Amino acid sequence: MDFRKQKLSIAEAKEMDMVQYLSSLGHEPSKIRNNDYWYHSPLREENTASFKVNRKLNRWYDHGLGKGGNIIDFGIEYHGCSVGEFLKKLDGGFSFQKTIKNIPKIENASEHPLKIFKEVELSSYTLTSYLEQRKIPVEIATQYCREVHYELNAKSYYGIGFKNDSGGFEIRNPYFKASSSPKDITTVKNASDEVAVFEGFMDFLSFKSIRANEVNNSSDFVILNSLSLFEKARPFLESHKSIRLYLDNDGAGKKVVREALSNSKKYNDHSKLYQNHKDLNDWLVYIGKQQKKRLGNKL
Template structure:
């Protein structure tokens, strides 16, 4: 069983139940939980959309598929160990397990079966337009610590469909024409999946896992936009595609995540790329660059409020 099969066949609600987490309330397709990935809270802010089989934690701004959640909960386990855990019998054959209705039709001897409802789970991009100030998507970026001035040159407001329903998200294009898509409850991508290379003709390149980290780095280190190229993996699974681009640069600056997969990738690149440097020390106590930015802005806001009460 691989990661894609796990994400397709295992319901997040089932996985959480097996881990001992039950929803605090159910609102149609949305099940709300006390967040399982941070300190206990009074009001549930961790949402699972049972139709899309996606989770989103409003307290941290994180979200994704069941495998992302499993990696988040089992932070000391390797990717292989988490795959084995999720593929084991302890997580199979639940009556409420998510299946995107992958019924198969027989087309006769020697012909491949057809997935009748791929269209129900496939993301289809309808339109990509410039970011609009004051829109809900710009408010979402602001919540993540990203200003419109930073985001607008690189992001689009993307309309897309999943099945018959239409949605909007912040879109970040990759080099093959696909989009990374984010909004307050959704984290996904349209095909094809690929890396994003922002070439400014410099000899230095900054490597990051996701586009929120890229935008956060521009907020925190604005001078880099004038001195560096940027390579955004859009997933650690794309790391192999980055090696040719990295090899074309005199300096490789690493800003990868602080979780176990991110640290392993950093260590691998430090060994294989002699001109690489790990510059993640400033967000050492946070998962990634964006988590550090959000925490820093939160502290600044608390400080301003404190001054106002004097």
């Protein structure tokens, strides 16, 4: 299947949600009043939030600078680039971006929960391109993921959906990271006596991508979908003879690994595989870039 299409247009870029984009850059609102989201300006240093995004209009205004506009106006100001360069970066999966964070908890969140209204086969160009950026083959992702369309704050979006054991979804796209209720772990059962454990589904898909050509790759899997669900997963994990941990290389992940290793000899830490990287997917992306460089040097 050919997922290629025309490059991202200015009109398409303008439709991208400013609040989600700012969140993907690591900027969260300090207060929310109806449709107005107030931030400490991403464009300068300040102590009082004076940068406003009207989510209904999808426009921003920086009161300190006296400037405002749409997402393209913000992008060229924030990154110091041209319109064409900004569009190219957006289309390539936000290579400018910092760590993606969860969408901020808003004051009336209970009145506007994330609602999924449709799930279909994963085929969107934006989503498949994002997977390719993360070095995940589309044919592997489609075995475990769906394309979910959802509503949040009276707006419609779509993303890669990974279902948990209770029917909720973990949702990812290039600009957003969230989940729908109910929150739970995801188990993949192959009647094996060993199990591999991952924090998130991108790491699970990375593992499946790395092992794609192995004939005998039928262990059980647990994707926690949140490190806080590790205790809930323990009964299933410890019903196996061997438990391989592929958790994130951060403080929280390492703490869980230490506790697990002290609880049972069944646990084995495999994070050394990607010891200089945040997680398994981060390592896979790095390896992919290195291979591309080596190929380029040979040409």
